[in-house]
Amino acid sequence: MNREKMLEGAIGIWRKAVLPVAQKQRIELTSETELRAPPMVLFIGNHSSGKSSLINHLLGHNAQRTGVAPTDDGFTFLFYGEQNEQLDGEALSSNPEMPFSGLRRFGAGLLRHIRGVSVKAPILKRVWLIDSPGMIDAGAEAQRPYEFGKVVRHIAEQADLILLLFDPEKPGTTGETLQVLSQHLGGMEDRLRIVMNKMDLFADIRDFARAYGALCWNLSRTLRAQDLPHIYTTMIPGPDRAGLSPESFTTALDELREDINALPQRRADNRVTRMLHDGREVYMRAGVTEALRGKLHALLTRIAGATAGVGVLCGVGWMTTLNIVQPDARFGAHLLWSVTLLLLLTGAGLFGRKLYRDAQRHYQSDLDRIFEETFQELLMQPGRRADLIHAWSNARPEFERIFSVFGLRKLGRVRPAELQLLKEAIEVDLPEMRRDAPEP
Ligand SMILES: Nc1nc2c(ncn2[C@@H]2O[C@H](COP(=O)(O)OP(=O)(O)O)[C@@H](O)[C@H]2O)c(=O)[nH]1
Numbered sequence: 374m375n376r377e378k379m380l381e382g383a384i385g386i387w388r389k390a391v392l393p394v395a396q397k398q399r400i401e402l403t404s405e406t407e408l409r410a411p412p413m414v415l416f417i418g419n420h421s422s423g424k425s426s427l428i429n430h431l432l433g434h435n436a437q438r439t440g441v442a443p444t445d446d447g448f449t450f451l452f453y454g455e456q457n458e459q460l461d462g463e464a465l466s467s468n469p470e471m472p473f474s475g476l477r478r479f480g481a482g483l484l485r486h487i488r489g490v491s492v493k494a495p496i497l498k499r500v501w502l503i504d505s506p507g508m509i510d511a512g513a514e515a516q517r518p519y520e521f522g523k524v525v526r527h528i529a530e531q532a533d534l535i536l537l538l539f540d541p542e543k544p545g546t547t548g549e550t551l552q553v554l555s556q557h558l559g560g561m562e563d564r565l566r567i568v569m570n571k572m573d574l575f576a577d578i579r580d581f582a583r584a585y586g587a588l589c590w591n592l593s594r595t596l597r598a599q600d601l602p603h604i605y606t607t608m609i610p611g612p613d614r615a616g617l618s619p620e621s622f623t624t625a626l627d628e629l630r631e632d633i634n635a636l637p638q639r640r641a642d643n644r645v646t647r648m649l650h651d652g653r654e655v656y657m658r659a660g661v662t663e664a665l666r667g668k669l670h671a672l673l674t675r676i677a678g679a680t681a682g683v684g685v686l687c688g689v690g691w692m693t694t695l696n697i698v699q700p701d702a703r704f705g706a707h708l709l710w711s712v713t714l715l716l717l718l719t720g721a722g723l724f725g726r727k728l729y730r731d732a733q734r735h736y737q738s739d740l741d742r743i744f745e746e747t748f749q750e751l752l753m754q755p756g757r758r759a760d761l762i763h764a765w766s767n768a769r770p771e772f773e774r775i776f777s778v779f780g781l782r783k784l785g786r787v788r789p790a791e792l793q794l795l796k797e798a799i800e801v802d803l804p805e806m807r808r809d810a811p812e813p
């Protein structure tokens with residue numbers, strides 16, 4: 374089975390096992406167009422760290438404006454085209470053949486700050502490149518008409534490679550940049566590479582060693598992954614660039630280019646990984662929802678049972694009374710018993726409703742325990758606990774938001790068979806597919 378077939382097979386499983394449950398849970402998933410999209414590289418980092426310069430260098434074409442002042446306040450998606458054309462955010466995100474419809478959920482504020490550009494550059498036949506505005510330009514966060522962190526996370530989820538650029542001219546920003554990174558890009562370390570750019574600016578090797586050491590130290594403190602991501606030490610050729618032996622840094626640039634060129638082969642794997650990741654989230658959320666529903670149903674059944682019991686007892690009392698009283702007292706007995714029954718049932722109804730609401734509130738504040746209970750079996754498998762707990766704590770805020778907006782009743786019921794199918798997809802089918810596909 375080749376990798377393209379693997380991707381199609383995986384999308385088939387996804388459509389059958391993951392999508393229906395996600396819809397019931399009102400989870401917006403990656404679209405199929407997005408899953409089939411060409412490989413993408415996202416460039417992030419502070420302004421003037423050299424993102425646009427690096428992109429231009431890779432394109433062999435000055436497509437992006439560069440400069441020391443913040444030149445860009447939006448995202449640019451670069452793809453191949455015989456003619457140089459521009460698309461605005463509206464056109465880019467509403468084209469069903471483009472994998473960008475997911476951007477619409479961030480609102481018009483974002484759409485005004487994205488554009489698509491087609492360039493006739495060979496590298497774009499293999500991969501698409503995404504330029505971004507500076508990460509932590511002072512004050513910019515408050516002024517941006519969209520949530521930068523969330524948008525970056527959304528785009529990064531779609532990317533197959535994330536290049537984080539650092540600028541040795543501003544060593545003080547390293548920690549802050551990494552903070553943004555850990556806040557918004559947690560769990561994506563596998564596709565993250567670091568680019569330490571402007572190597573020509575170091576006066577000597579001690580200077581360089583100090584900056585490199587600080588970067589590694591900061592990275593190891595920030596990232597959850599065991600290994601440090603690869604660090605490319607680059608310099609983008611230009612007329613005024615001398616300093617430390619330039620050749621070794623342009624070699625690093627060539628290595629980076631090779632890394633990018635290999636992406637089409639890794640793409641199918643990455644996409645299946647994404648489906649697995651999303652599928653796991655859907656599974657956890659649906660599992661917890663159904664466990665909650667189960668508990669509340671059990672409570673409702675008990676309340677209904679108790680109410681029926683009260684009704685039956687009243688009925689028996691009623692009959693008995695009718696049998697023992699004189700015929701002329703029967704009207705009074707009827708009246709007495711019907712009022713009693715009415716009062717008891719109303720009371721039971723009110724009390725039951727309060728019980729139910731209290732229980733719902735109680736369970737919602739106790740989601741972590743319900744999660745533990747529901748996924749006991751998985752959590753006990755060797756080596757899985759930490760990952761599952763981490764995934765759950767990532768998924769939980771959005772789960773609670775959806776839950777409080779829609780409530781249990783508007784989240785369609787996921788039947789045990791559906792849940793089982795989903796479990797098989799993420800525990801067996803998708804992982805096996807990835808294992809079976811031959812290495813490129
Ligand atoms: N000395 C030196 N300057 C660079 C290098 N790469 C980019 N620059 C300059 O840094 C400035 C900012 O670059 P730009 O690509 O616009 O950064 P962006 O804001 O991250 O897109 C520009 O003036 C570039 O010419 C490099 O390797 N060495």
Ligand SMILES: [Mg+2]
Pocket residue numbers: 421424425426438439444445504505
């Ligand atoms: Mg730029």
